[in-house]
Amino acid sequence: MSLLQVISLGKEFDGLRALDGVSFVAEAGQILGIIGPNGAGKTTLFNLISGIYPPSSGQILFQGEPILNRKPHEISRKGIGRTFQIVRPFQNLDVETNVLVALGQRFYPSLWKSTQAYRKPEILKEAETLIREAGVQSFARHQAKNLPLGIKKRLEIARALALRPRLLLLDEPSAGLRYEESTQLMNLIRKVCAQGIGVLLIEHNMHVVMDLCQRIMVLDHGVRIAEGTPEEVRSNPLVIQAYLGKEV
Ligand SMILES: Nc1ncnc2c1ncn2[C@@H]1O[C@H](COP(=O)(O)OP(=O)(O)OP(=O)(O)O)[C@@H](O)[C@H]1O
Numbered sequence: 001m002s003l004l005q006v007i008s009l010g011k012e013f014d015g016l017r018a019l020d021g022v023s024f025v026a027e028a029g030q031i032l033g034i035i036g037p038n039g040a041g042k043t044t045l046f047n048l049i050s051g052i053y054p055p056s057s058g059q060i061l062f063q064g065e066p067i068l069n070r071k072p073h074e075i076s077r078k079g080i081g082r083t084f085q086i087v088r089p090f091q092n093l094d095v096e097t098n099v100l101v102a103l104g105q106r107f108y109p110s111l112w113k114s115t116q117a118y119r120k121p122e123i124l125k126e127a128e129t130l131i132r133e134a135g136v137q138s139f140a141r142h143q144a145k146n147l148p149l150g151i152k153k154r155l156e157i158a159r160a161l162a163l164r165p166r167l168l169l170l171d172e173p174s175a176g177l178r179y180e181e182s183t184q185l186m187n188l189i190r191k192v193c194a195q196g197i198g199v200l201l202i203e204h205n206m207h208v209v210m211d212l213c214q215r216i217m218v219l220d221h222g223v224r225i226a227e228g229t230p231e232e233v234r235s236n237p238l239v240i241q242a243y244l245g246k247e248v
C-alpha cells in the first residue's frame with residue numbers, strides 16, 4: 001500500500017480550474033518532486049492534502065484511509081506535516097519555544113496551553129533532539145523574527161517533525177536561500193527521508209529537484225503532464241514546452 005494515494009483530484013476557484021483530475025502516489029522514505037510553472041496548482045495540491053480547502057472532486061487516501069473533508073489538525077495528527085511557501089513560526093518566541101509549542105500540539109487541542117506544561121525534562125529533551133537534528137542549536141534562544149531565512153526554514157522543518165509525520169509536504173523550502181543555506185537544507189531533507197518519512201517537495205530550483213528527488217511530477221495549468229525520474233522529466237517534450245520561455 002502506498003503512503004499517499006491521490007485519485008483524480010480537482011479544485012475550482014470561481015470557475016478557475018486550479019487542479020484538474022490529478023492522480024499520483026507517494027511512498028515512504030522517498031522524495032517526490034512537484035514542479036511546474038507559476039500558477040500550475042502546486043500549492044493548491046498541498047492545501048487540499050492538508051485539509052485547508054475541500055476539493056471539488058476526487059479522493060485522497062493516506063495509509064489506505066480516506067482523508068478528504070478532514071480538518072487540518074486532524075490530518076496533521078494522522079501524520080501529514082507541512083511547511084508553507086512563506087515561513088510562519090511564532091515570531092516573538094525563541095527557537096526552543098517554537099519547537100515546544102509544536103511538540104505540545106500532539107497532546108493539547110489548544111496551542112497556548114502547551115507552552116508551559118511542556119517544559120518537562122523529557123519534552124525539553126525531545127525539543128533539543130529536534131533542534132540538533134535541524135542544525136539550529138546555536139540559535140535556540142534567538143527569537144524567530146531575528147533569524148536568517150535559512151535558519152527559519154530549518155526551524156519550520158523541526159516544527160513539522162515535532163508532530164512525528166509519516167509524510168512531509170515542503171512548499172519551496174529553498175526559495176530565497178543562498179547557495180550554502182540551500183545545500184544545508186537539502187542535507188536536512190535527505191536525513192528526514194532516510195528516517196523513512198515520505199516527502200513531497202515543491203521546488204522551483206531545478207538543481208535542487210534534480211539532485212534530491214527519486215521521482216518528479218510536473219503540473220501545468222492544474223494538469224499532471226508528466227512524471228518520472230529526473231532524466232525522464234528533463235527530456236520530456238511536454239515539460240520543455242510548459243517551461244518554454246520561462247526560466248528553467
Ligand atoms: N484561495 C484561492 N482563491 C482563488 N484562486 C486561487 C486560490 N488559491 C489559488 N488560486 C489560483 O489557483 C491557481 C493555482 O495556484 P497555486 O497557488 O496552487 O499555484 P502554484 O503552482 O503554487 O504557483 P507558484 O509557483 O506561483 O507558487 C492560480 O491561478 C491561483 O491564482
Ligand SMILES: [Mg+2]
Nearest residue numbers: 042043044085
Ligand atoms: Mg505555490
